[in-house]
Amino acid sequence: xxxxxxLYSIALKIAAVYSLFGFLWIILSDRLLNFLVRxxxxxxxxxxxxxxxxxxxxxxxxxxLVDRYDRSVQKSQNAYRRLLENIADPIFLxxxxxxxxxxxEAAVETLGYSRKQLLDCTISDVAPSANEKEWEKAINEAxxxxxxxxxxxxxxxxGTSYPVEVVACxxxxxxxxxxxxxxxxxxxxxKTMELLLQREKMDSLGGMAAGIAHEINxxxxxxxxxxxxxxxxxxxxxxxxxxxxxxxxxxxxxMREYMRKRDILNMISTISKAGERASQIISSMLNFGxxxxxxxxxxxxxxxLDESIELLSSxxxxxxxxxxxxxxxxxxxxxxxxxxxxVRSEIRQVLVNMIQNACEAMAGKKYPPDEQPELILRTKYxxxxxxxEVEDNGPGISQNRLKKVFEPFYTSKKVGEGTGLGLSxxxxxxxxxHKGTMExxxxxxxxxxxxxxxxxxxxxxx
Numbered sequence: 001x002x003x004x005x006x007l008y009s010i011a012l013k014i015a016a017v018y019s020l021f022g023f024l025w026i027i028l029s030d031r032l033l034n035f036l037v038r039x040x041x042x043x044x045x046x047x048x049x050x051x052x053x054x055x056x057x058x059x060x061x062x063x064x065l066v067d068r069y070d071r072s073v074q075k076s077q078n079a080y081r082r083l084l085e086n087i088a089d090p091i092f093l094x095x096x097x098x099x100x101x102x103x104x105e106a107a108v109e110t111l112g113y114s115r116k117q118l119l120d121c122t123i124s125d126v127a128p129s130a131n132e133k134e135w136e137k138a139i140n141e142a143x144x145x146x147x148x149x150x151x152x153x154x155x156x157x158x159g160t161s162y163p164v165e166v167v168a169c170x171x172x173x174x175x176x177x178x179x180x181x182x183x184x185x186x187x188x189x190x191k192t193m194e195l196l197l198q199r200e201k202m203d204s205l206g207g208m209a210a211g212i213a214h215e216i217n218x219x220x221x222x223x224x225x226x227x228x229x230x231x232x233x234x235x236x237x238x239x240x241x242x243x244x245x246x247x248x249x250x251x252x253x254x255m256r257e258y259m260r261k262r263d264i265l266n267m268i269s270t271i272s273k274a275g276e277r278a279s280q281i282i283s284s285m286l287n288f289g290x291x292x293x294x295x296x297x298x299x300x301x302x303x304x305l306d307e308s309i310e311l312l313s314s315x316x317x318x319x320x321x322x323x324x325x326x327x328x329x330x331x332x333x334x335x336x337x338x339x340x341x342x343v344r345s346e347i348r349q350v351l352v353n354m355i356q357n358a359c360e361a362m363a364g365k366k367y368p369p370d371e372q373p374e375l376i377l378r379t380k381y382x383x384x385x386x387x388x389e390v391e392d393n394g395p396g397i398s399q400n401r402l403k404k405v406f407e408p409f410y411t412s413k414k415v416g417e418g419t420g421l422g423l424s425x426x427x428x429x430x431x432x433x434h435k436g437t438m439e440x441x442x443x444x445x446x447x448x449x450x451x452x453x454x455x456x457x458x459x460x461x462x
Contacts, residue, residue, distance in 0.1 A: 112157035
C-alpha cells in the first residue's frame with residue numbers, strides 16, 4: 001500500500017512538472033517569437049525547432065526524475081538486502097499459495113539447500129507439518145499487517161529436523177497477500193529448559209527424599225540394633241547370658257537347638273540383611289538430598305574406568321548372574337589422558353553404576369550367533385572438557401522411557417531388583433557436585449550410550 005502511494009505521488013509530480021513546463025514554454029516562446037520575428041516562413045521553421053527542443057528538454061527532465069527515483073529505490077533495496085543478509089535467523093518471503101518467493105543467506109546455510117533449490121520449494125517442503133491449503137486459507141483470512149507467533153519444526157535437506165520459533169507477518173501488495181517470517185532455531189533453548197526442569201525436579205525430590213530418609217533412619221537403626229542384640233543374647237556365651245539362663249532354669253543348648261530347627265536364626269539374618277539394604281537406600285537418599293563438600297583431586301579417567309571394571313569383575317555374584325566374564329569389553333582411550341578434578345570415589349560410583357546397568361540390559365537381550373554382548377568404554381578430550389562414554393549393544397531404551405531415566409525412583413526393573421536411585425544420584429554427582437553434564441542416547445534394539453562431560457582441570461584440585 002505504501003509503495004503504491006509512493007508511485008502515484010511520483011507519477012503526479014512528473015505530470016505536474018510536464019504540464020507546467022509545457023504551458024510556460026508555449027505561452028512565453030510564442031510571445032517572444034512573435035515579438036522578434038515578423039517573417040512567417042522563418043516563424044514556421046523556428047516553431048519546428050522549438051517543438052523538437054521542447055521534446056528534448058521535457059525528456060531530459062523526465063529522465064532526471066525517473067533516474068532519481070530509480071536510484072532511491074536501488075538504495076532502499078540494497079539497504080533491505082544488507083539488512084536481510086546480516087540477520088542470523090532464516091527469513092522467508094512466502095506467497096499466499098505457500099510458494100517461497102525470497103530468502104536470506106541464513107536460510108540457505110541453515111537448511112542446506114542452494115538459493116535456487118529453496119526458491120523452487122513450498123512452505124510444506126521446509127515445514128512438513130504445514131498444509132498448503134490451510135496455509136492459503138489462513139493467509140487470505142488474516143488482516144493486513146497481522147502478526148503471528150508459533151512453534152514448529154523445520155526440515156533440512158539431509159532430512160534432519162529441528163524446532164523453530166516463527167514470527168510471521170501478513171501484508172498486502174498489489175492486491176495480493178504475502179507473508180514474511182523469521183524462523184529462530186530454539187534447540188538450545190528447549191534443551192536448557194529441559195535441564196532447568198530436571199534440576200528443579202531433582203532439587204524438590206532431593207529435599208523430599210532426605211526428609212523421608214531421616215524419618216526412616218531412626219526406626220531402621222532400632223531394627224538393626226535389636227537384631228544384633230538378639231544374636232548376642234542367644235548365641236553369645238557371655239557370663240551374664242549364662243547367669244540369666246540359670247536363674248530361669250533354661251537349657252541354653254536346647255534353646256539354641258530349638259531355634260536352629262525352627263530356622264529362627266535365618267529369620268533374624270533375613271531381617272538384618274533387609275535392614276542393611278534399606279540402610280544403603282537411606283544413605284543414597286541422604287546423599288541425593290544434600291551436596292557433599294569433599295575435596296577434589298586430580299584423577300585419570302581411563303584409570304577410573306579400569307578400576308570400575310576390576311571392581312565389578314571381583315563381584316562373583318554379579319559375574320555369575322550377568323556373565324560378565326563372557327562380555328567383550330572394547331576400550332577406546334585417548335593416548336594422552338588429561339586429568340580432571342573430581343572426587344575419585346564418587347566418579348567411580350557413577351561409572352560402576354553405568355557399567356552395571358549396561359551389563360544388566362545386555363543380559364536381557366537375545367543375540368544372534370554371529371554377535372555377542374559388547375561394552376565400549378571411550379574417552380575423549382575436547383574444548384569443553386573430558387568426555388567419558390559408556391556404550392552397549394543391548395536392547396536400547398524407548399524414547400518415552402529415555403526422558404525419565406534420570407528421574408529419582410524411576411526404574412524399569414522388577415520390584416525388589418532396583419530402587420530407581422542409581423542414575424538420578426549419578427546425574428546429581430556429575431551435574432551438581434562436579435559441574436559437568438550427563439546425557440543419554442539410545443536406539444531401540446541397537447543399544448544405549450551414556451556420555452559424561454567433566455570440566456577440565458581448573459586448578460582447584462587438592
